[in-house]
Amino acid sequence: TMWLSVPPGAEPEINVTYPDSPPRGVYCDSDLDCINAKCDKVCQSPPPPLPPPPPFPPIPIPAATDCELNGSWGSHPKADINISTTSTKGTVSFVCVSHTEGCIGWSRNNSGLIVLSETDNTVLFKLTNGTAIPGLINNTYTCQLMTILDTTASKMPIEWSKKRAASAPPFNLNVNSATYLGTPTSPFVPVAAVFLQSATTTSSEVALIAGNGPQTFGLSPQDLLGADSSSNATLALLNVKVAPPRPVALFLVGERIDHATAASCNDGRGDFVAVTGSFGVALLKFSPPNSIVVVWNNSLPRAEVGSCGLCCSTDARCRVSVGGDGTLALVLPARGFAVATFDRSGQMLGYQAHHATITDVEIVNAVDGLKNAVITSGFFDSNTGHEPMVMPSLIANTYDMSSEIFRSWPWGSGHPYREPGPCNGDVADSRAMGVKTSKTAEQLLFLGRSDGGNGIFGCQTDNVTQAAPLLGNDEYSEPFNMQAQAISYLGRLKSATGQILDGTLNLVRLPERNMGNTLHTVAVDEDASGNLWYAQTAACCIQNMANLTIQGQPLLSAGDGLVVEVMAGNLSTRLLWHHFAKAEQPTHSDSAAVDISVGSTVTLVVGTASQLMVEVNPIDGSSGPSGTTPVPQQGYLVVIPQSAVL
Numbered sequence: 134t135m136w137l138s139v140p141p142g143a144e145p146e147i148n149v150t151y152p153d154s155p156p157r158g159v160y161c162d163s164d165l166d167c168i169n170a171k172c173d174k175v176c177q178s179p180p181p182p183l184p185p186p187p188p189f190p191p192i193p194i195p196a197a198t199d200c201e202l203n204g205s206w207g208s209h210p211k212a213d214i215n216i217s218t219t220s221t222k223g224t225v226s227f228v229c230v231s232h233t234e235g236c237i238g239w240s241r242n243n244s245g246l247i248v249l250s251e252t253d254n255t256v257l258f259k260l261t262n263g264t265a266i267p268g269l270i271n272n273t274y275t276c277q278l279m280t281i282l283d284t285t286a287s288k289m290p291i292e293w294s295k296k297r298a299a300s301a302p303p304f305n306l307n308v309n310s311a312t313y314l315g316t317p318t319s320p321f322v323p324v325a326a327v328f329l330q331s332a333t334t335t336s337s338e339v340a341l342i343a344g345n346g347p348q349t350f351g352l353s354p355q356d357l358l359g360a361d362s363s364s365n366a367t368l369a370l371l372n373v374k375v376a377p378p379r380p381v382a383l384f385l386v387g388e389r390i391d392h393a394t395a396a397s398c399n400d401g402r403g404d405f406v407a408v409t410g411s412f413g414v415a416l417l418k419f420s421p422p423n424s425i426v427v428v429w430n431n432s433l434p435r436a437e438v439g440s441c442g443l444c445c446s447t448d449a450r451c452r453v454s455v456g457g458d459g460t461l462a463l464v465l466p467a468r469g470f471a472v473a474t475f476d477r478s479g480q481m482l483g484y485q486a487h488h489a490t491i492t493d494v495e496i497v498n499a500v501d502g503l504k505n506a507v508i509t510s511g512f513f514d515s516n517t518g519h520e521p522m523v524m525p526s527l528i529a530n531t532y533d534m535s536s537e538i539f540r541s542w543p544w545g546s547g548h549p550y551r552e553p554g555p556c557n558g559d560v561a562d563s564r565a566m567g568v569k570t571s572k573t574a575e576q577l578l579f580l581g582r583s584d585g586g587n588g589i590f591g592c593q594t595d596n597v598t599q600a601a602p603l604l605g606n607d608e609y610s611e612p613f614n615m616q617a618q619a620i621s622y623l624g625r626l627k628s629a630t631g632q633i634l635d636g637t638l639n640l641v642r643l644p645e646r647n648m649g650n651t652l653h654t655v656a657v658d659e660d661a662s663g664n665l666w667y668a669q670t671a672a673c674c675i676q677n678m679a680n681l682t683i684q685g686q687p688l689l690s691a692g693d694g695l696v697v698e699v700m701a702g703n704l705s706t707r708l709l710w711h712h713f714a715k716a717e718q719p720t721h722s723d724s725a726a727v728d729i730s731v732g733s734t735v736t737l738v739v740g741t742a743s744q745l746m747v748e749v750n751p752i753d754g755s756s757g758p759s760g761t762t763p764v765p766q767q768g769y770l771v772v773i774p775q776s777a778v779l
Contacts, residue, residue: 604636
């Protein structure tokens with residue numbers, strides 16, 4: 134499972150751009166076709182004009198009817214509607230009014246018209262299809278702008294079709310379990326979590342959680358990799374299908390563990406587990422119900438890793454990946470970044486130094502023309518000729534690192550982003566944070582980062598003159614009203630070439646001024662339905678934050694911390710976005726996401742927290758802070774039923 138530890142930096146709102154009308158003089162069979170720019174038939178005569186909507190007199194429609202409406206409606210006290218045509222422009226600001234008939238920030242007058250009003254400005258709409266109501270989820274409806282009573286705005290009726298692509302996630306989330314890992318005085322701080330597929334039964338879904346700390350969960354630990362009772366690095370096996378989660382086995386692996394992951398063995402007999410830490414790197418083999426043995430261990434000579442060992446830090450991350458054939462890839466951050474690969478017997482297959490900072494590595498056994506490959510994600514310093522620029526790096530090599538399969542963003546500099554083209558001027562620092570092989574489609578799931586809204590993910594990875602599909606369906610996926618905050622890019626790539634299939638930006642917003650804010654996405658996984666689950670560390674505030682609850686318990690209404698977001702596989706619909714911090718918090722406390730793993734029926738999220746977090750069916754003997762005094766970071770775990778997003 135991809136992982137990256139990065140420190141953290143209401144109602145649903147709508148921000149929709151409507152498509153242009155067809156060229157003047159071309160008429161379609163219906164107004165709706167014209168508005169959606171889907172004309173494939175030319176009518177003999179233009180469609181009849183709309184009848185004037187009493188009690189208002191008819192207002193002539195300008196000859197050029199290309200129009201666009203951008204609006205946001207929600208719990209914020211103020212919002213803007215911008216109405217523009219080829220000949221006129223106008224802006225109406227309004228105060229959201231009472232909630233009626235399912236409308237968000239809208240009301241109806243006695244004539245059945247939708248009313249938005251401020252002191253001197255009134256905007257009147259009516260629904261012309263008679264069914265859909267603004268604010269309801271996934272409704273396509275047609276409405277008519279009756280008039281705008283404001284001297285600065287254009288006065289004309291416009292009819293259009295609008296579909297809200299991003300649904301509002303549920304306010305309440307019921308979880309199977311939400312629990313601290315250990316206690317403040319005996320913590321367990323996780324670095325990774327992954328399901329062991331061979332241990333999945335009708336009554337059991339076993340997850341391996343790697344972490345550091347003295348917590349033993351009441352079990353007698355077993356020693357691996359030369360560890361002893363004084364060791365601090367732990368592999369914990371938990372059955373998370375039951376509530377509360379039940380510790381199954383505990384293994385000590387040394388002084389420190391930095392990362393771990395697992396893959397189901399190709400022969401169906403157990404799972405390979407790759408780990409890295411103070412002991413070097415090791416390949417382990419899990420066999421159900423609770424056995425782990427060492428296949429091989431390489432302590433990594435100092436000549437390979439430098440005088441400081443692996444030199445792991447926030448910026449120099451030690452990463453490991455393993456395939457179902459037992460091939461292992463390791464990031465070596467010391468003395469510059471490099472990637473080494475090993476076969477299942479521990480023999481080194483290949484080694485490659487990188488000039489980029491490496492953020493993640495992924496072993497790919499076989500997916501859509503990409504077979505026996507190692508994909509390295511990262512970023513490097515560049516320059517556009519006008520300003521410094523950080524460029525993403527994504528490279529696929531063969532197992533032995535001798536042949537390059539593809540290289541995304543292959544330019545040695547960012548100069549193309551100051552040349553005419555779809556990304557001209559899109560020069561915000563951008564990073565490739567990791568990829569993961571899709572479980573349900575022939576594609577790669579990609580995580581990126583953009584420091585500001587004008588990153589380069591709107592252009593193809595191999596051709597800067599070709600635009601890439603960049604989806605945007607609400608204010609949390611469109612980066613307006615922001616500066617250089619670090620935000621996420623969630624994408625899908627063609628596995629054989631690394632080209633972008635599609636993607637979306639993802640950010641949060643401050644309640645005041647609706648300003649864009651920081652969102653780090655640290656891991657992704659996929660369920661059997663193709664839904665994409667993201668572990669994130671969010672600044673203030675995610676969508677609907679002031680209204681969210683867990684099992685009916687109120688949560689922190691504004692703030693930073695660990696969140697989980699679930700998107701439909703096509704990245705068009707947000708199914709879940711939730712956090713887990715209690716309503717009252719000590720000052721200077723926080724939480725952060727570490728990893729996410731999707732099992733057969735439940736999803737496991739792990740993080741760290743010094744906050745007061747919601748507890749539901751906690752692990753026996755676990756506890757969090759007892760008051761309002763901040764405590765050191767300790768582990769936190771949430772088990773979410775996948776039925777929550779059905």
